[in-house]
Structure formats: C-alpha cells, structure tokens
Amino acid sequence: MSTTADLITALKQELKAARLTYAELAQQLGLAESSVKRMLARGDMPLSRIDAICRVLRLDFADLARRVADSQPLLQELTQEQERAVVADKKLLLMAISVLSQWTLAQVLASYRLSEAEAIGYLVQLDRIGIIELRPGNRYRLKLAKTFRWRPNGPVMEYFREHALLDYFGGAFDGPGEGVLLVHGSVARSQLPAFMERLQRVAQDFAQQHLTDQRLPEAEREGCTLLLALRGWEFSAFAAMRRLNPAPARPTPAGGKT
Structure with a gap:
C-alpha cells in the first residue's frame, strides 16, 4: 500500500505539472495559503484532504495511488x-x-x-x-524485479534443497529443449565473477522471454524451470577418499617426465 508521504510527494508533482500554485489550490479548497503550504511540507494530511486535492486536479484517487505504487523500487530479494x-x-x-x-x-x-x-x-x-x-x-x-532471486541461504532455498532438488534432477532431461550440463574444471579465481555475470545474464534473458511470451496463447507456451549454479565443489564421495595429509607433488625434472 502507498504511504501518505508517498501520496503527497506524488501530489506535489501533479500540482507542478498542472502549474497550479499553492495560492490557487488554497483558494479552491477554501483554506489559507499558509495552511496548504504547511500540510504539503509536513508530508502528512488526512486522506479526505488528499482526495479533495485530487478533485481540484481532476485526478482519480485510485489513479494517484496506482502511480505511486508503480514508481516504487522493485525488490531484488525478500527478507x-x-x-x-x-x-x-x-x-x-x-x-x-x-x-x-x-x-x-x-x-x-x-x-x-x-x-x-x-x-x-x-x-x-x-x-x-x-x-x-x-x-x-x-x-x-x-513488486519483484526481473533480477529477483531467493536468498541463497534463506528459507525458500533451504526448502527447495530439502524437498525439491532430487525431484528436479530425477528427470531424464531428454525432452524437446531440455538438457543438463555438468562441466568440471579449474580456472583462475579472477575469472569466476565473469562466469557468474554471464549466468546472471542468461537468467535475465529467460525472465525477459517469459514476460514477452505472456502475449502468446497458453497452448503455445511451456512451463520450464531454469537452474543455473556455479560453486567450488567436490562430490562428497570423492572428498571422503582424500588423504588427510596429501604428500607434496614431486617436482618434474627439466625436460623429463616423472
């Protein structure tokens, strides 16, 4: 919901756009100009007064509230x-x-x-x-941004890790347009942020395509879940076989093989 302060800020913008002075507004409201200035400066007034100013501006209160709501910053993640x-x-x-x-x-x-x-x-x-x-x-x-994501270690991701991850990967990934890739490698740490940025762009492209395709008939759309991940990881079954104190790597003689 819009706060009173947000509504008043929007009213000030509408007054400026309409080139209506505080003196002219006060005259139409039957108030002193000083009273109007004080109300608008405080950022607090009864909703009935906001509605009265809307009538002077020939602006529907619901439209004002909607404009305020649409101007609010979208959430990147929840608390x-x-x-x-x-x-x-x-x-x-x-x-x-x-x-x-x-x-x-x-x-x-x-x-x-x-x-x-x-x-x-x-x-x-x-x-x-x-x-x-x-x-x-x-x-x-x-009220969520296109780049919205669930908190990495928040309640929703914990829920999906516990209840949905095995269900997701239990599929064959062999349908039209489906696939799963598992690539392991060792790369420079300085390159990891760049790879993560590319993954985020893929996610944003997918989200934008989802919004664009809402115009299509439902029969032409397919519900999909895109899962992208990148982390330093070793399969726990492999990690269990690691030596506790691995021997140092033997140096390779110049020009020879070990």
Missing part, C-alpha cells in the same frame, strides 16, 4: 521474515511461484485444487508480505 512466511504454507508457496510466473487467478484455479476463496486469500497474504500489490478484480502487480 528472511518474508521468505519464512512464504514457506510456512505449501499452498502459499504454490501461489507465490504462480505469481512469479505471472499466472492469472483463473489459470491457478484451472490448474490446481484450490477453491476461489482459498486462492484469493493467498493473494491477500502475498500482498501483505510485499510480493504483490493486489488490485481490483483480483489482478495484481508484481
């Missing part, structure tokens, strides 16, 4: 508390993943065993958590 609330209920987590995929309420109801009342209730919870802004008609605006 620990927000993620903990999401994973506390599997159906809420399902709804969170659905809105991340830009599904409509109708699509969710057609695909999953949720009643309309349940689904709307979960949308309300996601609005309270801060993932979406719920709008009339059970439409919503996603």
